[in-house]
Structure formats: structure tokens, C-alpha cells
Amino acid sequence: MKKMEATKKEEIKKGPWKAEEDEVLINHVKRYGPRDWSSIRSKGLLQRTGKSCRLRWVNKLRPNLKNGCKFSAEEEKTVIDLQSQFGNKWARIATYLPGRTDNDVKNFWSSRLKRLARILHNSSDASSSSCFNPKPNKGKNVKPIQSQSFGLVEEETRASSSSSKILDQVDEEALIRSPELGIKLENHQPFTFGTDLDDPFFYDILGPADSSVPLFGPPQPFFEPSPAPRRFRHVSKDDEESDVFLHDFPADMFDQVDDQTRSP
DNA sequence: AACGAAGCCAACCGCTCCACG
DNA sequence: TCGTGGAGCGGTTGGCTTCGT
Known part of the structure; x- marks a missing residue:
């Protein structure tokens, strides 16, 4: 047997x-x-x-998949926006991106996080004034990032296990040097954009790696989400925002982002 | 040209949820 | 009501590719 x-x-x-x-x-x-x-x-x-x-x-x-096609600037921004709303709910986020799978979104995001971790690490290794003048990454042409982003990233990276693993590689000092964002986040809560959309380098990290297309277009999904996956059709104790998500979305979900992008 | 670092992506694993008997 | 199997999801890993030195 x-x-x-x-x-x-x-x-x-x-x-x-x-x-x-x-x-x-x-x-x-x-x-x-x-x-x-x-x-x-x-x-x-x-x-x-x-x-x-x-x-x-x-x-x-599956038909209509965008296989082998890089995320457009708009898609990337959508991912970032929705991640701030829902956290690491990749399947949910993917419903807003036709032709993209949860795996795609997940890979995209972790890719960005890795890059960010590396940048943080490098910047903390750099000279004392550091964060504001990080040395270019060895070999790769990485733009400097402003310290505002560190706080954001710290909170965000703590929000998931994989992210915290990445964070292990990050010099805590670099994070300590970062000014408070004034946004209180708890573990497992998605981050909010706070002031970071003002950061001209924000999307260089979490956003497109190589896109020259401006990312600050109309901050709304560029299409309606696909029908919610089975999992999202019921209301469970920890998923009660699903209803909000399904019914109130997307009328004003980007107001916050909108404001951020409009402010000088 | 060779090498190493970083990026990207496909696929697996473990867990949770749900439907059904 | 409970147990079980299937389906779905998020996290992780490993291999291949690309790029810079």
C-alpha cells in the first residue's frame, strides 16, 4: 500500500x-x-x-493575458494605489488589471521592494549625510531618494513577512534617521501615501523602473474590476471591507492620492 | 570575454476558505 | 453539525536573463 x-x-x-x-x-x-x-x-x-x-x-x-509585457506606468501606479488601499491582496488588486495575474502583481511588488531595500542598504552604507546623497548603486544607475520615503518604507516593509525579511538587510540607522511621516500604521495594515506622492523619486522606487511616462495622471483605475473572485464574494469577519470595496469603489478612493498629487 | 549583481518570472508550498455529503 | 476535498490566495524559491564592471 x-x-x-x-x-x-x-x-x-x-x-x-x-x-x-x-x-x-x-x-x-x-x-x-x-x-x-x-x-x-x-x-x-x-x-x-x-x-x-x-x-x-x-x-x-488564460486568454487575454499580457504575458511577457511589462507593466505600464498606469498599471504600476494602479498597483501602488491599490496596495495602499488593500495591502498585499494581490488577487484583489489583479482584478483591476485586466490581463494581469495575482502572480504578476506580486512579482512586480516584491521586485520593487527588493530594489528599495537595496537602495536603503546602500544609502545607509554611504557617507554620514547619506540619505539625501546616497551613492549611486554599484553598477546600477539609481536615482537618489528623499528621506521621507524611508519612513514609509519602514512601515510598509514591516507589514508583511517577506517584506520584513527584506528589511533585515536594511541598516536600521538609515530608518532611524528618517523623519516621522506623521502617519500611524499598524502591522498588516497597508501603508498610506502620506507625503510620499510629493516625493519626485517615489515612483522611481515603487514605481516604474524604466518608464519615462509621468505617473501622476488621473488617479483612478483605468477600468472596472473584473468580477470579484469567489473568495471575495462573501463577507467574513476580517474581510468586511469587501463590501465597501465592491460597492463604494471607486468613486472617491483616490481622493487622498488626488490631493497629494495636486499639492505642490 | 568573464564574472557577479540585480531583475524577472514561473512554479511550488502551506494555509485558509468554502461547498458538499 | 462536522469532516473532507477542492479551490484560491499569499509567500517563497530557484533558475534564467540582463546589465554593468
């Missing part, structure tokens, strides 16, 4: 998907729709777990 289970386990395939597997998966979805993932394996169509199949479909095979 154990041997059988072991054999069964061995049959589960992992790693990169082949074109043939994709084809099988696509055919299955064509026939049955994007559900019954586990039946794909039970029918012997693929030696992949249902979970794996679903992930592959959602992230790569």
Missing part, C-alpha cells in the same frame, strides 16, 4: 510545463471550463496536481 502511494507520488510531475501539457490543459478547459482541476489528473490526462493545473491556466494559458 505504501509502495502504491509512493508510486502515485512519483507520478506527480513538477517543474516547467511542456507545450504538449499546455495543449492538454487547454483542451480540458475548452471542454469542461476552468474547473474540476483535480479531475485532469484522475482522468490520466496529465500527471500534474489540480493545483498545478489551475495555476498554469490562471497564470499562463
Whole structure:
């Protein structure tokens, strides 16, 4: 019996998907729709777990995905705005970005955080006046950041486990030197923009890496969110803002951001 | 040209939620 | 009402690519 289970386990395939597997998966979805993932394996169509199949479909095979396409400035700003609203609710944020998956958003965000951590680290290593004149990153042409951002980043990076891991690499002194933002944030709360939208370098860090397009356009989602994922359709104790999210959004959600962007 | 650092992305893992028997 | 399996989500990891020295 154990041997059988072991054999069964061995049959589960992992790693990169082949074109043939994709084809099988696509055919299955064509026939049955994007559900019954586990039946794909039970029918012997693929030696992949249902979970794996679903992930592959959602992230790569789904129609209208913007695969291999960089985040536009507008998309990036949307992510930043929505992250400030919802925190690390990537699936929710992704509903505002057609063609983007939660994985995309997540990768985008963690990428930015990493970069930020590195910048902070480097700036703290730099000479005493430091934050305001961080040395250019070795090799990479990184613009200086103003110290306002540090406070923001400190709070934000503490808000999630992965972020705090990144923060471990950051010289605490650099953070201590940062002026208070005057925004009280608690753990696991999304950060608010505070004064940081005034920071001309803000989007250089959390925003586009290479975009020259101004980011301060109309601060609203550029389309309606897709239907809320199943998970968001019910109201749970810790998700009660879902209703607010679904019904009150997006009429005034960006007022704060708007004000920030308009102020000199 | 070689090397290392950083960026990017696909995929896996563990956990939670929900539907259903 | 409770247990279970499937689905979905967020976090993490590892490999490949790009870029600068």
C-alpha cells in the first residue's frame, strides 16, 4: 500500500510545463471550463496536481493575458494605489488589471521592494549625510531618494513577512534617521501615501523602473474590476471591507492620492 | 570575454476558505 | 453539525536573463 502511494507520488510531475501539457490543459478547459482541476489528473490526462493545473491556466494559458509585457506606468501606479488601499491582496488588486495575474502583481511588488531595500542598504552604507546623497548603486544607475520615503518604507516593509525579511538587510540607522511621516500604521495594515506622492523619486522606487511616462495622471483605475473572485464574494469577519470595496469603489478612493498629487 | 549583481518570472508550498455529503 | 476535498490566495524559491564592471 505504501509502495502504491509512493508510486502515485512519483507520478506527480513538477517543474516547467511542456507545450504538449499546455495543449492538454487547454483542451480540458475548452471542454469542461476552468474547473474540476483535480479531475485532469484522475482522468490520466496529465500527471500534474489540480493545483498545478489551475495555476498554469490562471497564470499562463488564460486568454487575454499580457504575458511577457511589462507593466505600464498606469498599471504600476494602479498597483501602488491599490496596495495602499488593500495591502498585499494581490488577487484583489489583479482584478483591476485586466490581463494581469495575482502572480504578476506580486512579482512586480516584491521586485520593487527588493530594489528599495537595496537602495536603503546602500544609502545607509554611504557617507554620514547619506540619505539625501546616497551613492549611486554599484553598477546600477539609481536615482537618489528623499528621506521621507524611508519612513514609509519602514512601515510598509514591516507589514508583511517577506517584506520584513527584506528589511533585515536594511541598516536600521538609515530608518532611524528618517523623519516621522506623521502617519500611524499598524502591522498588516497597508501603508498610506502620506507625503510620499510629493516625493519626485517615489515612483522611481515603487514605481516604474524604466518608464519615462509621468505617473501622476488621473488617479483612478483605468477600468472596472473584473468580477470579484469567489473568495471575495462573501463577507467574513476580517474581510468586511469587501463590501465597501465592491460597492463604494471607486468613486472617491483616490481622493487622498488626488490631493497629494495636486499639492505642490 | 568573464564574472557577479540585480531583475524577472514561473512554479511550488502551506494555509485558509468554502461547498458538499 | 462536522469532516473532507477542492479551490484560491499569499509567500517563497530557484533558475534564467540582463546589465554593468
